[in-house]
Amino acid sequence: MRQHLRTSSAVVAAAAIAAAVPAVVAPAAYAEEAAPALAISTLPNLAPKPGDVYDKSVTITNYGTAPSESVVFRVRLTRGLDFTEQAEGCTYSTVQDQVRQAVCELGTVVEPGASVTTPVRFKALPHALMEAVEYGTTPTGAAPDEGFTDAYKRLTLTSDSSADLVATGDKATVSPGDTVTVNATLRNDGPGWIQNNVSDDLPGLKVQIPPGTTAVEVPAECSPFNIDGPSGPSQPGRPEYVCWPKDATLDVDESHTYAFKLKVKDTAKDTKGEVKASSVYNITPKYDKNLANNTAYLSIDVTGDDKPGPGTSGGSSTGGGSGETSTGGSGSGNDPEGQSTGGSGSTGGTSTGGTTGSSTNGSTGDTTGGNLASTGSDGTPLLAGAAAAAAALGGLLVLAVRRRRAGAKTS
Known part of the structure; x- marks a missing residue:
């Protein structure tokens, strides 16, 4: 009985203490606030x-x-x-x-x-x-x-319009063992401007080094071309390169000229290397259907050589002097539409005023014009496009590896 009384007294005391303590109220911050959406x-x-x-x-x-x-x-x-x-x-x-x-x-x-x-x-x-x-x-x-x-x-x-990518080459006369600088140029003859951050459709210029010569100095904007795309930072000594505007933009009449310094071998004959305007993956963009001016040549005439050398066969050309432009078109490939409904956006490039390539012997480029079709742009905020282009360009190596691996799986 005494134990029971003690327990009851404890319960009464606890109740008294609880009554003296104010009740805890949930903070107003925890309540859901009304807001527009x-x-x-x-x-x-x-x-x-x-x-x-x-x-x-x-x-x-x-x-x-x-x-x-x-x-x-x-x-x-x-x-x-x-x-x-x-x-x-x-x-x-x-x-x-x-x-x-x-x-x-x-x-x-x-x-x-x-x-x-x-x-x-x-x-x-x-x-x-x-x-x-x-x-x-x-x-x-x-x-x-x-x-x-x-x-x-x-x-x-x-837009229901087009843009015309144009390649311009160069020509130089040298002696065996000489070193010479030749220029390859990528230009947009319009009527539409080009801004494309989609990797497969980035406008680019593929440059073959003329056989019998070695590239000893290469523009920083040009990457070695390997199998189906760019394959690393700029470096001399490679047989092919691909060059492109780093902001992925080409305004109408804007041109980019890339100078290559070549060492002519002592045994070299007359030779030439192809210069081709397409994409960085050598895929003809859908917006460019005039392919007659997509191909030109870097031509090296070696003094004392009256016989064709390596790289001079395979296709005639209509031009003379520098930038002789071939009548044949470049091949087309499967390129994406390059459209998106959200994401990131467009960036601008600085025009070089439509300049043409010139070699150290003073020759200039010769090109023709054209037009047709269309493609799209990517999806970054419009004022963040330069960073997006840089990111896309930085990922080209990964994409090239991915494309090659995909090709290996299907072969």
Whole structure:
């Protein structure tokens, strides 16, 4: 009985202590706060011709639990596109890499479950080809930062146009044992500009070193070509190279000239090496269907030699002097469309003003023009394209190994 009384007394004491302590309340921070959650509809993917106007609308819907008090709507266009007019409430500017931008205050409150519709209008310029459009806001309606969400998207467009890759070679007269510099040039004759970060479609120039000579100095922009693509950093002594603009961009009339210093062997005969405009993987891009100017030669005439040397057979040429351009086209391959609906975007290149290659003996290049077809661009934010191009280029070795391994499995 005494034990029972002691237990009861303990229970009463505990109850008294509990009554003296305030009840613990869950912090307000743990409660779910109401917030807007905006999402935007998708623009249709069309292929406007140069001069066409793209005029569509998008709908912004609030799927959240609180109203969006204001909506800042942004549109960015790559350099082959432009706005048709300047709308009221919008601020227009040109930002990095020739990207045109409009930032608009829609001036409306979007309640939970409600929607607002806004137009997206732009035109395709004469040099339009591989284009991208970024459009939208943020989930709260504030001004967008970089990166994509349900409220901010990216559309890639391929204009119904073309770009013409052109190869230019060079010619030099030397004596056995001489060292000579010759130039190989890649140029875009338009009408469309080229911006492609998709690995298989990066515009490139494949250069064969003329047999009987050795490359003793090579441009840093040129990688040894092995089997089906670039295979390491620039280094002398290789039989073939592939060169490309490091930002994966070629504006209309932009050219890139690559100088190779060659040591002519004592036993060399007249010789030449092929220069071919295509992609870094030697695949003809779909946007280039005029193949008559895709191939040229580095021609080395060795004094005292009246017989054809190695590398001079296989195909006639129509040009004389430097950059003699062949009438035959380069082969085509299976290249991807290069389109995506999200990810990362376009970058600009600096034009060299359409220069042609010149050798140390003063000769100049000779090329012809052309046109047709189209392809797409990748998907990085428009102002982050340079970094994306560098990353894509840095991954070429891995891709080349992957492609070769895939080929080995199927052989």
